[in-house]
Amino acid sequence: MDATVPRRQAGRRALPLSPAGRSAARRWGALLGAFALWELAARVVDSALMPTLGVIVARLATDASSGLLWQHAQATLVRGFTGLAIGVAIGVALGVAMGLNRVVQYAIEPLLAATYPVPKLALYPFFILLFGFGTASKVALVALECLYPLTYNVYSGVSGLDRRYLWAAQNFGAGPAARAGVLLRGALPALFAGLRIAVPIMLIVIVVTELIGESLGLGFLIRSASTNFEPEGALAVILFLGLLGFLLDRLLLRAARYVVFWQQGIQG
Amino acid sequence: MSAPTPLDARARGGGLLERAVQARWPVAAALVLLLCVVWQAAGAAALLPDYIFTPTAIAAAFFRALPDRLPGETLATLRRQLPGFLLGTTLGVLIGLWAGMFRAVDDLTSPLVSLTYPLPKIALFPVLVVWLGFGDAPRIAIVALACLYPALVNAAAAARGIDRRKIWVARNYGAGSFRIFRQVVMRDAAGLVIVGVRIALALSFVVVFSTEAISARSGLGALIMDGYQNVQYDDMYAGMVTLGLLGFLADRLLLWASAPLVRGQQLRAIGRG
Numbered sequence: 001m002d003a004t005v006p007r008r009q010a011g012r013r014a015l016p017l018s019p020a021g022r023s024a025a026r027r028w029g030a031l032l033g034a035f036a037l038w039e040l041a042a043r044v045v046d047s048a049l050m051p052t053l054g055v056i057v058a059r060l061a062t063d064a065s066s067g068l069l070w071q072h073a074q075a076t077l078v079r080g081f082t083g084l085a086i087g088v089a090i091g092v093a094l095g096v097a098m099g100l101n102r103v104v105q106y107a108i109e110p111l112l113a114a115t116y117p118v119p120k121l122a123l124y125p126f127f128i129l130l131f132g133f134g135t136a137s138k139v140a141l142v143a144l145e146c147l148y149p150l151t152y153n154v155y156s157g158v159s160g161l162d163r164r165y166l167w168a169a170q171n172f173g174a175g176p177a178a179r180a181g182v183l184l185r186g187a188l189p190a191l192f193a194g195l196r197i198a199v200p201i202m203l204i205v206i207v208v209t210e211l212i213g214e215s216l217g218l219g220f221l222i223r224s225a226s227t228n229f230e231p232e233g234a235l236a237v238i239l240f241l242g243l244l245g246f247l248l249d250r251l252l253l254r255a256a257r258y259v260v261f262w263q264q265g266i267q268g
Numbered sequence: 269m270s271a272p273t274p275l276d277a278r279a280r281g282g283g284l285l286e287r288a289v290q291a292r293w294p295v296a297a298a299l300v301l302l303l304c305v306v307w308q309a310a311g312a313a314a315l316l317p318d319y320i321f322t323p324t325a326i327a328a329a330f331f332r333a334l335p336d337r338l339p340g341e342t343l344a345t346l347r348r349q350l351p352g353f354l355l356g357t358t359l360g361v362l363i364g365l366w367a368g369m370f371r372a373v374d375d376l377t378s379p380l381v382s383l384t385y386p387l388p389k390i391a392l393f394p395v396l397v398v399w400l401g402f403g404d405a406p407r408i409a410i411v412a413l414a415c416l417y418p419a420l421v422n423a424a425a426a427a428r429g430i431d432r433r434k435i436w437v438a439r440n441y442g443a444g445s446f447r448i449f450r451q452v453v454m455r456d457a458a459g460l461v462i463v464g465v466r467i468a469l470a471l472s473f474v475v476v477f478s479t480e481a482i483s484a485r486s487g488l489g490a491l492i493m494d495g496y497q498n499v500q501y502d503d504m505y506a507g508m509v510t511l512g513l514l515g516f517l518a519d520r521l522l523l524w525a526s527a528p529l530v531r532g533q534q535l536r537a538i539g540r541g
Contacts, residue, residue, distance in 0.1 A: 026375035034380055049398060106295035117466075117519035118512040119473040122489070124481070125496035125504055129319045204388040208478045211390065212493070219391070223482075226394030234395045238387070245386025 051232035060236040068221075069240060075216040079135055080206045083142025084198060091147050092191065095154025096183060105155075112152060120144050124209060138209045145205050149197035157190025158183055192256040199248050203241065319501055326505045333506035337491065342510060344486040345476055348404050352411025353472040357465050359412070360419025364464070365453060367420075368427025381420060389414045390478050397483070407479040414475045415468035422464025426457035458529040462522070469522055473515045488514075 017025065035053060042052040051059075063069040098105040120141070127137040161183065169182045210219025218237050225233030288294040304323045311322030321329065330338075367374040389410060396406035430453060438448045480489025488507045495504030 023371065023375050026372060027379045030376040031379050031383070103289060103295060106289060106292045107299045108296075110293060110296035111300070114516065117470045117473075118515045119470070119477050121474050122477050122492055122508050122511045125492055126508070128496065129317075200386045200388070203386065204390060204474075207388045207391050208482075211394070211478070212481050222391055223394050226398055229398065231395050231398055234398075238391050238395070241391055242384060242387040245388070246383055249386045 048229070049231055051235065055232045056235045056239060059232045060239055063233070063236055069237070072216060072218050072221045073240070073244075075135075076206055076210065076218045079138045079217070080142060080202045082135075083139040083206070084146055084202050086139065086143035087146030087150055087198060087202075088191075088195070090143065091150030091194070092154050092184075092187075094147075094151045096158050096180075096187065098151070098155040099158025099161075099187075100183075105159075108151075109155075112148060116148055121205065121208060124212065133213075138206060141209060142202050142205045145201050146198040149201070150191070150194040153190040153194030153197075154187050157187035160190075161186035189256075189260045192252065192260055196249065196252055199252060200245060203245055203248075207241070321501065321505055326509060329502040329505045330509045333503065337503070338506060338510055341486060341488050341491045341507070342514065345480065345488045345511075345514075348407040348479070348487065349411060349472050349476040352408040352476070353415050353469060355408070356412035356415030356472075357419040357468050360416040360468065361423045361461055361465065364420040364423025364425075365427045365449075365457065365461070368424040368430075368457075369453065374424065374428075377420075377424075381417065385417055385421070389417070390475055393479055393482060402483070407476065407484075410479060411472050411475050414471050418467040418471060419461075419464045422467070423457065423461045426460035426464075427453060429460065430456045455529075458526075462526045462530060465526075466519065466522055469518055470515060473511065473518070477511060 039053050042050045060069075094108060098108050123144070124137070124141055127140050131137040131140055165182050165186060166179060169179050174182070206217070207219040207222075210217035211223050214220045218241060222234045222237045225231070225237065308322045308324060310316050311320070311325070316322070363373075363377060367377045392413070393406060393410045396409055400406040400409065434452050434456065435448055438452050443451070476487070477489040477492075480487040481493045484490040488511045492504050492507035492511070495501060495507060
């Protein structure tokens with residue numbers, strides 16, 4: 001792996017660790033070091049504005065046991081996953097249509113490419129006017145933002161599919177439903193890659209819209225804790241969000257390993 | 269972005285319609301035109317509520333605000349977006365390339381990156397405001413932080429994917445580390461690095477808008493949110509159009525500027541960010 005190491009190796013004192021062990025030690029060291037750095041900074045600053053790790057974790061435990069965290073997390077997750085589900089449904093339909101039909105491809109692809117760098121989040125007030133202030137406008141925005149990576153990935157998955165699979169299915173007398181099954185199965189690895197991009201986008205969009213103005217959800221919880229000058233409350237929610245995002249990503253990878261078992265490693 | 273052949277790609281030729289389809293862009297243009305005509309007609313027939321402007325009304329609102337409020341607000345937004353983007357992407361690309369080249373650096377950065385990567389960085393904004401005060405500092409910091417990740421992740425993947433034999437060959441010919449970095453690493457990794465920078469650029473506009481929509485007195489985000497809250501829909505639409513144009517033009521500018529580095533390569537637009 002290492003590009004320039006051979007030159008130095010001779011003079012190095014041998015550690016009682018294998019290369020893999022040294023690598024693991026560095027990884028854990030980096031994590032522990034980051035936490036230690038925060039703790040040290042918090043103790044040196046010694047201000048309520050920069051709470052120590054213990055204070056943050058204690059606050060997280062309090063908010064979790066009082067049910068406050070779950071109440072808001074539930075609102076956030078319901079909104080996020082509803083939007084993601086709508087995005088997946090539309091994205092798969094569009095992606096498959098683009099992969100199969102030339103005219104649809106030529107009509108949609110330039111639009112996706114041109115509007116991809118445009119911040120769709122700026123449409124939020126328009127969505128509020130259209131769908132009302134509560135859940136629907138946020139769900140619509142999540143669906144719109146997640147649509148891009150999902151559509152594009154499914155499209156490249158379908159169009160990159162070996163056509164011989166379809167011909168084989170046709171030769172064995174497969175009907176339209178079975179052929180669609182072949183297509184979807186072929187696009188599944190790309191769909192998982194798209195989901196891995198879409199899930200963090202979902203979290204961003206939902207948290208931002210809740211930060212802008214809302215009375216429910218994790219974004220609101222962060223904002224209200226900050227305006228009350230309780231950084232430990234905000235940081236506790238952020239810690240929770242980080243764990244949530246990490247967990248969702250790992251779950252997705254684990255699910256991909258079972259569902260798309262024939263493909264090694266899903267990249268996003 | 270590679271353009272995969274659709275399953276039904278057939279032989280060229282045919283009539284005017286067929287040739288229009290072959291040229292690709294008329295198809296997208298026709299779709300957009302059709303949507304605009306339907307939209308405009310619905311507006312003319314008074315089928316739309318008054319907060320949905322027709323395309324011509326949006327254009328009118330944009331051109332009315334163009335000599336008036338737009339330059340100032342655009343400048344305020346760019347003063348936050350650009351320093352954050354430059355800072356975050358530069359750091360991200362450098363750390364990413366470094367981590368991709370050396371296993372030891374990768375071991376130090378990758379656990380932290382993968383742990384914090386799925387966290388929406390914008391969630392830190394209220395805390396940063398408490399720490400750094402109201403003003404541009406927390407906005408620039410959060411834009412930089414958000415841009416760091418896609419730049420870093422893609423640059424690391426780019427450096428990791430470099431053909432080691434090219435580095436060995438360069439070393440055999442007596443090239444030093446800096447020369448190897450500049451002439452082998454930069455050249456080989458440029459495509460994927462720019463993909464990361466491109467994702468970061470798109471993200472920077474999203475994040476700067478978010479910080480302005482959450483709390484700001486100036487900037488396009490503030491223009492849009494104030495327009496919405498004060499029922500000044502002209503301002504809201506003008507702001508949205510400007511921000512959209514800004515994102516689009518910045519992307520084009522990046523592609524144009526990076527073209528000499530990635531001659532002959534197709535760039536992906538969408539990736540982990």
